[in-house]
Amino acid sequence: MSRTNARTTAPQLIKLGIFAVVTVTATAVLAATIVNLSFTPKEAYTAVFSDVTSLEEGDDIRVAGVRVGEVESIDIMDRTLAEVTFTVSRDRPLLTSTRAAIRYRSLIGQRYIALMEGTGDATPLSPGGRIPLSRTEPALDLNALLNGFKPLFAALSPKDVNQLATEIVKTLQGEGGTVRSLLAHTASLTTTLAERDKLIGSVIDNLNTVLKTVDRRSTRFSDLISQLQRVISGLSADRKPIGESLAGINGLAEATSGLLKDARPPLKTDIAELSELTGTLNDHEKTVEGVLQRLPKKLNKLTGTASYGSWFNFYLCDFDGRIVLPKTAEVLTPELHVARARCGR
Structure with a gap:
């Protein structure tokens, strides 16, 4: 049993090892592609620019659109210029006439340096050489x-x-x-x-109509502006009295506030008593209504009697009532009956 397991395990280990090597290699190649790693030897050069705004370390160095290196560092030179140190693959040697220009990689501000062949000396530029300001261009x-x-x-x-x-x-x-x-x-x-000419023309026509309407009423419009100017001038001339009146209004408001404050407690009591009165009248609605219905006839008779002279006689025959004391709620019912011949009718 042990020999059979050893025979079956060896091929599996070999396959596992091959799979691991292929996987690691593919991952390494993918990572190198993503981060633009290059394992070829590189040479360093410098270039002087008048403006390197938004250029950063790690930005691309390109030749004919192909990435051949990257920006290593950016240093200030003479307070007005910038010296950019960059690397280029050794298999892409630069010439003494090489020109460098900062280009836009995208509209959001990313930059790169484009290297181009210039006119003149075609001798190779030695490693560490410098591209002078006369052969560089800043970004647009x-x-x-x-x-x-x-x-x-x-x-x-x-x-x-x-x-x-x-x-x-x-x-x-x-x-x-x-x-x-x-x-x-x-x-x-x-x-x-x-x-869109038709739409623009329509807008212009409508605007012309509005302007013509304003022009036909130019006199009224001018009068309106003149009156508005007079109103504003009058307010400006009377600004001192207006300011003093505002102070008087403030004093009046304070006095009114004090008056309302003093009158509030008795007013509150009167309203409460009025509420009780309306409740009593509501409870005796029929009685009140009967009195109001009989009152016109009684007044007519009294008026006829009083019209005979400056004298007037009244005879009290019967009186009854119902009084509820507010605090004790005690009910009083006074009554008066006169047993006279004149009250027998």
């Missing part, structure tokens, strides 16, 4: 460039703006575009604007 000033296209960008969609801006940058950097293609793309965008 996108702010000044794109500000000139603001009127056009204002009428385009964000997608068209990005596409046009990319074409402009590529064309002016000499990458993947020509002035002819830029003009063709601009023409297509302006054609889109021309298709």
